[in-house]
Amino acid sequence: MKGANLFTLLTLYAGGNGGLAARTSKHGTHGADGDEPITRNGSSLFLAGKPWKAVGANIYWLGLDENVTPPAGEPYYAPLKASYPTKGRITEAMAVVRALGGTMIRAHTLGVSTGNPLSLMPAPGHVNEKAFETIDWAVWQARQAGLRLMVPLTDNFDYYHGGKYNFLRWAGFNLTQAKDASNPAVMQFYTNQTVIDSFKGYIRTLLTHKNPYTNLTYAEDPTIFAYETGNELCGPDWGDMNVPNAWIKEIGVLVKTLAPKKLLVDGTYGVNKTHLAVEEIDIFSNHYYPISVKKLQADLDLVAFVNKPYFAGEYGWTGTASSADADLASWFKVLEQSSSVIGDTFWSLFGHNVPDCSAFVEHSDGFTLQYGNPAQATQTKLIRRHFIQMSQGVSIGVNETLPKVSCPADLQLRI
Numbered sequence: 001m002k003g004a005n006l007f008t009l010l011t012l013y014a015g016g017n018g019g020l021a022a023r024t025s026k027h028g029t030h031g032a033d034g035d036e037p038i039t040r041n042g043s044s045l046f047l048a049g050k051p052w053k054a055v056g057a058n059i060y061w062l063g064l065d066e067n068v069t070p071p072a073g074e075p076y077y078a079p080l081k082a083s084y085p086t087k088g089r090i091t092e093a094m095a096v097v098r099a100l101g102g103t104m105i106r107a108h109t110l111g112v113s114t115g116n117p118l119s120l121m122p123a124p125g126h127v128n129e130k131a132f133e134t135i136d137w138a139v140w141q142a143r144q145a146g147l148r149l150m151v152p153l154t155d156n157f158d159y160y161h162g163g164k165y166n167f168l169r170w171a172g173f174n175l176t177q178a179k180d181a182s183n184p185a186v187m188q189f190y191t192n193q194t195v196i197d198s199f200k201g202y203i204r205t206l207l208t209h210k211n212p213y214t215n216l217t218y219a220e221d222p223t224i225f226a227y228e229t230g231n232e233l234c235g236p237d238w239g240d241m242n243v244p245n246a247w248i249k250e251i252g253v254l255v256k257t258l259a260p261k262k263l264l265v266d267g268t269y270g271v272n273k274t275h276l277a278v279e280e281i282d283i284f285s286n287h288y289y290p291i292s293v294k295k296l297q298a299d300l301d302l303v304a305f306v307n308k309p310y311f312a313g314e315y316g317w318t319g320t321a322s323s324a325d326a327d328l329a330s331w332f333k334v335l336e337q338s339s340s341v342i343g344d345t346f347w348s349l350f351g352h353n354v355p356d357c358s359a360f361v362e363h364s365d366g367f368t369l370q371y372g373n374p375a376q377a378t379q380t381k382l383i384r385r386h387f388i389q390m391s392q393g394v395s396i397g398v399n400e401t402l403p404k405v406s407c408p409a410d411l412q413l414r415i
């Protein structure tokens with residue numbers, strides 16, 4: 001088996017070079033403490049007894065992409081431009097997050113994959129094993145790089161990778177984001193037991209899948225340190241934060257029953273004060289487009305009512321000093337100085353079109369960060385400085401040279 005050969009090769013190689021993956025275990029090579037879960041005590045996270053910060057990138061395309069047309073003959077679903085990313089693209093992304101001083105990645109499509117032929121669940125109850133190959137590789141490469149993963153379980157939108165509308169339509173509710181985003185019937189996703197049970201079945205399929213690179217299920221593998229109830233979840237009104245407590249509790253109980261050591265992130269779009277009472281939630285979070293120091297401060301003030309951590313799950317990294325409230329450097333300072341902030345992930349990282357290392361993959365939302373793109377060097381250095389400050393407590397200069405990441409990347413090299 002291909003995976004087994006790779007496993008042997010990397011284990012031997014890592015043992016000899018004293019590089020990034022300095023330790024081996026029965027589940028493969030990884031950075032220090034890769035077999036230890038991330039734990040929470042009050043508003044802080046810990047790894048093997050030491051404080052741990054969750055800093056890194058959003059890389060939403062690791063399990064299924066929409067930005068590259070693959071060579072003829074490779075799986076491609078043209079209506080949604082869906083394709084599996086190459087293994088080389090995934091490995092490079094891990095190496096880049098390491099070079100940035102990151103400790104983790106927030107990765108939508110390692111959890112959200114429903115409703116199209118390339119998805120993990122194209123139709124209700126139908127599991128597409130092929131889709132697991134890319135997800136397995138990404139989870140394994142994160143482990144090899146000593147990184148952790150935060151994984152949303154569904155999406156608020158009818159995006160290419162699927163989301164809550166799939167579960168609604170599978171239960172017979174004829175709803176789409178385009179025509180029904182404000183239809184009160186979207187609440188059926190959170191309130192109708194048939195829909196809830198279908199979503200829970202999906203979660204069960206995902207968490208009990210065994211990764212052949214490690215022989216661990218996703219539930220068992222501490223590389224995935226947190227599952228998030230969803231991405232930007234709302235009710236019928238944009239920003240209404242209308243996600244019922246009972247639903248969060250039911251999903252949280254399921255995740256923690258299947259995977260007692262995972263942390264649960266409230267995937268509501270915004271910090272909803274009534275959710276502070278939901279025992280199963282470990283981490284609260286919000287997204288910022290553009291960055292807003294004021295909004296962040298308001299969210300931190302809310303979360304301060306309970307002894308739990310706060311995580312800035314998405315923010316546009318392009319903010320500059322031309323707007324004080326949206327200045328990336330000021331934003332980072334607030335995150336670094338707030339004791340309940342356990343980390344943040346900028347939106348969003350892309351790399352080269354590996355095996356073609358001559359071109360970056362482009363994405364159209366205006367927030368595409370490409371490590372090594374000279375036009376983005378100043379902001380990239382700020383991000384790296386922030387990650388190192390958060391994760392190591394070390395202050396580096398604003399102009400410190402960015403470490404080189406080879407393409408194709410080699411996770412075994414010290415970077």
Ligand SMILES: *[C@@H]1O[C@H](CO)[C@@H](O)[C@H](O)[C@H]1NC(C)=O
Binds near residue numbers: 041042
């Ligand atoms: C959690 O933190 C509290 C307060 O700092 C401390 O007293 C307690 O021993 C910690 N619990 C664990 C399990 O480490």
Ligand SMILES: *[C@@H]1O[C@H](CO)[C@@H](O)[C@H](O)[C@H]1NC(C)=O
Binds near residue numbers: 192
């Ligand atoms: C829940 O959804 C099912 C399947 O569509 C439907 O038969 C049932 O009437 C719904 N229940 C409620 C309370 O709306």
Ligand SMILES: *[C@@H]1O[C@H](CO)[C@@H](O)[C@H](O)[C@H]1NC(C)=O
Binds near residue numbers: 174179
């Ligand atoms: C769903 O609704 C649309 C209009 O909103 C309609 O054109 C379509 O036929 C409906 N589909 C089903 C299966 O009822």
Ligand SMILES: *[C@@H]1O[C@H](CO)[C@@H](O)[C@H](O)[C@H]1NC(C)=O
Binds near residue numbers: 026
């Ligand atoms: C996983 O288990 C199978 C069956 O016991 C074994 O052949 C394979 O080598 C194991 N793989 C890893 C990576 O441990």
Ligand SMILES: *[C@@H]1O[C@H](CO)[C@@H](O)[C@H](O)[C@H]1NC(C)=O
Binds near residue numbers: 241243245246272274
């Ligand atoms: C917050 O959650 C509650 C309970 O689930 C819900 O009723 C409310 O609409 C949500 N939004 C706000 C702004 O409180």
Ligand SMILES: *[C@@H]1O[C@H](CO)[C@@H](O)[C@H](O)[C@H]1NC(C)=O
Binds near residue numbers: 397398399
């Ligand atoms: C960083 O580089 C810029 C542009 O070259 C320069 O203006 C600035 O003084 C440098 N800052 C520090 C702290 O070295």
